[in-house]
Amino acid sequence: MLAYNVQPLAHENLTGIGYYAANTLGRLLKEDKECELHVFDFMGRNDAGSKVAKNLGEAFDPSALHIVKNMPLGAYIRAGNAGKMYSYEALTHSKADMTVFFNYLVPAGLKGKSVITIYDMVSMRYPETMDDRNRRLLQRHLKPSAEKAAAVVTISEFSKKEIKELLNVPEERIFVAPCGTDTTFYCPFPDEQAELAARQEIKKQFDIDRYILYVGTLEPRKNIKTLVAAFEETAKEDEDIKLVLAGGVGWHSEETLAAIEGSPVRDRIVRTGYVSNEMKRDLYRCAKVFVFPSMYEGFGMPVTEAMACGTPCIISDTSSLPEVAGGIADIVGVYDIHALSEAMLGAIGREITDEFRKSAVANAARYTWEEAARAYRQAFSFVTNADMI
Template sequence: MRIAFDIQPLLNNSKSGVGFYEHGLVTELVNKKKEDQFYLQFFSYKNREEKRKIAKRYLSNNTEMDECTYFPGSLYRVLMSFIYFPYHFFFKKQAEITHFFNFCIPPGVKGKKVVTIHDMTFRAYPGTMRWKTKMVLALNIKKSIRRADKIIADSEFTKKEMQKYYSVNETKIAVVPCGIDFNIFHTEYNDDTISEVKTKYKITGDYFLYLGTLEPRKNIEGLIKAYAIFCKKHSNEAIPKLVLAGGKGWNYETIFSAVKEYSLEERIYFTGYVADEDVPKLMAGAYAFCFPSFYEGFGMPPLEAMACGTPVLTSNNSSLTEVTADAAFKVNPNSIEEIADGLEVLWQDKQLYHELRKKGIEQAKKYSWENAANLLYNVYKEL
């Protein structure tokens, strides 16, 4: 097969969840499916050398770059929302299948078309997204669903959400979950390695960890309020700090305001963006991983933390119940008291704490990039 990937989500050293999803699948496919030909398609009008440098990481004997150097990709993504501007004008390689990993299929793509739609946040929780992102999705999702020969969902939950909001025929959707790189996320990090990364990010002692973008959908403000209750209950005791790791997304100001409002400046640490190589070490060193998100299409961080042997507190909603099964402590993300009680249980109930650690390690093993790539490859073969 001749398969093209739109690799725009990969061309940033600070990859988002979409970028990590595509990275895992593309890496696995180009390295394992040697009998097929792969094309890496991207616009390189701006930052050409940097984009080429990143794209070259995915090259192998059966993989070629197919770039458009003369037209800005950002401009094309705006124009395609309003006018018919054929995608195939910009790329030379003729693929049998082209896969778009970031929600939208542009017009004028030759051959079979596959799109991954990761979630329905812009319909279910529109207030938690940037207006620009909502507008792009509102203008393009229906058209992308119509253009697609196959739609990929990260989870059964997202598949049902697409059926709910767009009445998509069940047979048009295939589920290909995220995976975990077990060479990176594992339980073998030693105390010295963890101590080094804690020193780098100025963390001392035990800590609860949130790791992800600082934005409204992740319910970080709710976690801070719950942690304030936990701290009040243990005002004279040595308890874990709360580490909020990740770059600023949007509408994050209230997160910092909440820390000041509850006078938690000495107990809550902000690390800023965490380098990829430090993520598993921070997870492995955490007392527990906290992810009380309002809504997820999959939710990779809880599984990655489980793979590192760290017990997880997460939400009892969306895809998170599906992905974490019975291996995490579940809370209602809309209840500050429940989140606080969850922190309390993880801190006090050592038997449950160790049970969740064991269950988490086993649950994480169910999700590998090899399995995910095989599922996706079977979708391609059926087209």
């Protein structure tokens, strides 16, 4: 029997890993009717079962859910080998012989086979950009988890190479399940009336007309300081353009926020905070250009979301981003302020052609959640067949 640990789905608002897990698992559960779902909810404080049900929607089967209330999952993982005193199967009352984990780590106390998901190797490449607690957890437990797992799933060919190099996982044990893009939701405006309504709402909420857009958390790895510095150059050449930063504040954000607040063009930088998916889509659609200057990504979902909306993109020349962009985006050096400014000026000065929109949408459409689910099934088959040899 197969089990899925659905801990990333035990949150009210899903971002990142939770969003990936919900979409991938939703497709997997269409075929995996006989399976278990595991979630840890210490003393029932998080109402985890209701949140998992909400986030899985129609795919959720309440009879499959096993809730662990006597300890947090993080504490069980941090226990390391001491966790073997009380097995994962005993804690979850599981009969599964293979368990899937969507958040990097597998508890040492798991007796059966495991498939884990490793999205990137930030904890080894850029540890200083991480939240201290998560960094310590990954630095201590990621390598043992990779060694214990029967198969590893990741989200890009770039990350596959990183995992192979840094964790010494054999290539045949690593499967690539890229992040999907819902092109029925993220898509260009259906008509002029919808576009006009969206632009009016954006103007009402944020007082912006012409703007450059960034979507994501405000944290060091996203390289917002370089973006702000480049925008300061751009703003000298274009008196009306604004920079919109859509997303919440992340960890170690002090220098990023200081760069924003201390900018000589602070009055032309708009921080929206967290926005709904609907507003995010309309911000993509109405932007002159989307800019994603990140230092390091495992995939880069905002890039494919923006492309699906037909919006031009500028990305840094690092990690998975050129792979994901498929030759459609402008690429600049990750810390090259002048090159980024020049690219932004070029983008905001060009008309977006129908030919470009078609190419951008077609690139985004390469990535589907069905393909992600198919890669997980390949990993399951690999583990099952390996047991038979």
